Amino acid sequence: MDLQTAINIPWKRLLRLALERGGSYADLFFEQTIYHDITLRDGQVNAAGTHTDSGLGIRVLTGDQTGYAFTESVAARDMERAAQTAAFIADSSNPAPQSVRLHTIKTKNLYPVTDQWNDISPERKIPFLQEMNDLVFGADKRVKKVIARLSDTTTFIRFYDSEGTGFTDLRPMASLSVSCIMEAGGKTETASCSRSFRIGGEFLQHSLIEELAAEVVARTAFQFSAVQPKGGEMPVVMAAGGSGILLHEAIGHAFEADFIRKSISIFSGRLGTRVCAPGINIIDDGTIPFNRGSINIDDEGTPGQKTYMVTDGILTSFLHDRISAAQFGVPATGNGRRESFRFMPLPRMRATYMENGPSTEESLIASIKKGLYVDTFSNGQVQIGAGDFTFYVKSGYLIEKGKLTRPVKDVNIIGNGPAALADIKGVANNFIMDNGTWTCGKEQSCPVSCGMPTVLVGSLTVGGGA
Numbered sequence: 001m002d003l004q005t006a007i008n009i010p011w012k013r014l015l016r017l018a019l020e021r022g023g024s025y026a027d028l029f030f031e032q033t034i035y036h037d038i039t040l041r042d043g044q045v046n047a048a049g050t051h052t053d054s055g056l057g058i059r060v061l062t063g064d065q066t067g068y069a070f071t072e073s074v075a076a077r078d079m080e081r082a083a084q085t086a087a088f089i090a091d092s093s094n095p096a097p098q099s100v101r102l103h104t105i106k107t108k109n110l111y112p113v114t115d116q117w118n119d120i121s122p123e124r125k126i127p128f129l130q131e132m133n134d135l136v137f138g139a140d141k142r143v144k145k146v147i148a149r150l151s152d153t154t155t156f157i158r159f160y161d162s163e164g165t166g167f168t169d170l171r172p173m174a175s176l177s178v179s180c181i182m183e184a185g186g187k188t189e190t191a192s193c194s195r196s197f198r199i200g201g202e203f204l205q206h207s208l209i210e211e212l213a214a215e216v217v218a219r220t221a222f223q224f225s226a227v228q229p230k231g232g233e234m235p236v237v238m239a240a241g242g243s244g245i246l247l248h249e250a251i252g253h254a255f256e257a258d259f260i261r262k263s264i265s266i267f268s269g270r271l272g273t274r275v276c277a278p279g280i281n282i283i284d285d286g287t288i289p290f291n292r293g294s295i296n297i298d299d300e301g302t303p304g305q306k307t308y309m310v311t312d313g314i315l316t317s318f319l320h321d322r323i324s325a326a327q328f329g330v331p332a333t334g335n336g337r338r339e340s341f342r343f344m345p346l347p348r349m350r351a352t353y354m355e356n357g358p359s360t361e362e363s364l365i366a367s368i369k370k371g372l373y374v375d376t377f378s379n380g381q382v383q384i385g386a387g388d389f390t391f392y393v394k395s396g397y398l399i400e401k402g403k404l405t406r407p408v409k410d411v412n413i414i415g416n417g418p419a420a421l422a423d424i425k426g427v428a429n430n431f432i433m434d435n436g437t438w439t440c441g442k443e444q445s446c447p448v449s450c451g452m453p454t455v456l457v458g459s460l461t462v463g464g465g466a
Contacts, residue, residue, distance in 0.1 A: 009074065011160040014058065017083035019162060021091045022410035023067070025322075026083075027161035029299060030056050030074070033343040034118060037151035040129045048122060057341035058082050060090035061323070067091075068344045076207060102160070105167040107303045110289050113172050115201030116151040125150055128204050136180055140221060144188075145181040152176075152203075153211045157299075165301040173292070173447065175437045178212050179218045189395035191219035191394070194437040196292045196447070219376065221320075222395055226409035231464035235368050235425075236413060236457045237399065239375035240361070241432035244450030248352045249382045250389040250417030252284065253442065255309045255317075255325030256335070256347040264385045266418050275315045276421045279357060282310035284319055286334050286350040292435065293351035293449040300336035300345050304448055308332045321347045339444035349440060353451040357427025361454040364426045366402040372462055373397040373404055376411065387417035390463075391405075406466040412463035420457050428454035 011028055018026035032054040039047040056079055060067040069082040121343030129148045155171040177194035193215045195208060206459030238246065259265040267275070286295045286304030293306045298321045298388045307317050320328065324347055337348035365373065373396050380391035393411040397404040433451035440448045 009079070010076070011323065014079055014083045015160065015162050016057065017080055018058055018060050018087050021087040023062045023087060023090050025162055026086070027059050027062040027159065027300065027339050028056060029059075029338070030252055030436040031155065031159040032338070033153055033155040035151070036117060037149065037154050038122060038125050039147065039149040040126070041132045041135055041147050042145055043130060045126065052058075055341045056082060057338075057343070058086045059344055060086040062090040065090045066323075066344065070342050071079040086310075099395070101164050101256070102166045103164050105165060105297060105301060105303065107167075109292075110287060110294050110304065111172055111198035111297055113170070113200030115199060115283045117154050117172065117174070120201045124204070127207065130212050131206070132178055132209035135179065135209060136217055139213060139217040140182065142182040142185045142221070143180055143217070147380070149177050157191060159299070159301055161301060167297050167301055169296050171295070172198050172200050174199050176203070176208065176212065177437060178216050180337060182220045182224070184224060187224060187407075188463070189220050189223035190322055191216055191223065193219060195435050196437040197290045197435060198292060198294060199290050217399045219395065222407060223409055226395060226407040228410045229372070229406070229408045229462070229464045231462050233459050234462055235371035235399075236460045236462070237361075237364055237368065237371065237373045238452070238455045238457065239373065239396075240274060240428065240430045240454045241375075241451060242377060242434040242436065243374065243455070244353055244434055244452040245377050245380070245438065246389070246420075247282065247354060247393060247452055248349060248438075248440070248448065248450045249380055249391075250387055250415075251282070252309075252349050252352045253382065253384045253423055254318055256349070256418060256442075257318040257320045257328065258347050259384060261316050261324050261327050266385065266387050267318075270315055271318065273315055274313050275418065276313045278313045278425055280310060280313050280424060280427060281308060281355040282353070283308055283355065284333075284335070284349050284352045288351050288433075289352050291449055292438065292447045293349070293431070295334070295337070298332075298334045299338045300332065302332040302334040302336060304350070305334045307335075319347045319349065321345055337446050339446060343444045348442065348446050349448050352453070353431070353433060354427065354451050354453065354455065356429045356431045359426045359428045361428045361430055364401055364428055364454060364456040365401045365404060367426070367456070368399045369401060371399040372409070372411070372413075373399050382417070387419070388415075389417055390414050408464075410464075414461040415457075423458040424455055425458045426456040430454055
């Protein structure tokens, strides 16, 4: 059964079954996702595929107890069994009859689609990838291998809960990535770049592949002249754009309210206190049109919204799902998200970024006698409770006497997220949202995005050469 025809599924009966052992709340999350992907390696189709994933997740809440079950079948018997399983897990000794009157939530569509992915054939996609392959090979004679990948998904959501909330959402996603390998003088270097948006076939633009081709060639070529600098404690300037991944990983997770209510986060008990310098604003936003992290409505029925976590340097809000919002006695912030129907929703970020400040990038760099400028990150590790982090810097520059000098690579920066936040000495006015294929892996995978203007942190540990 196609979930898009599931409008007539007996949701009232399923909710009654879910609540028959005394649950105080229940919700039903129907989902169908259609996936397509094509990969070209050196101009030849290396892999291609399509598949559909669908099912139903049922959640029951009884106080602090949560019961969750899912089924990949929408046959009535299987859905009823899942409802009864969730009810059993969240068992209460005080069953109460439930009556539900549906009110459908309608929201502004942040990602309208005019060119549906399900209507686009591989014959249209392959030349698009081939053109990018040719642009990369043609840009530099050192290019030896190019891998280009295009993937798209279309997800249909239908939701009901025992409070009468109902909604549908059609969520597109398109991602384009390219990797380049160059060889010269006995050395091999590689780099990758990507773009991802909630968008339909309008994504397939010549300007996009020109932009990505130029970017990946420049990133790869950069590696040949870059060196590993000496390590030590020093000021670090984080470039606008992708540096926002540190904001997400080292700070943003500590604002998610499940970590707050469990007293795991270092920010527990600090709401309303100063966490950084005046003038700094940090936001988690689900309302940016076509953004990878945006959602019309979250997976619990809360409309997408813009949440100021830090306002003028003061911690003003955590990121809440239904459970944490009830515990704190505040409205949910639209951050209840899940990977799929197989998972319960958790407080998850969407698009996390810092707003512009009053400085310029040039003035921040000019203020440093000796330091590091970083602009491309790859792997990282974060201890969410304490906020300690280590991030691998793919590329950057030394700062010497107020100027960018030698290119550097293969550097680790080590620090503590809350401490680094408190140690921000300047914020530039050049905000960039990084629209790469960022995916958060907190217990389950969710698409996110991040961004920031150029930021100067007073001191971080730089792990480089001797």
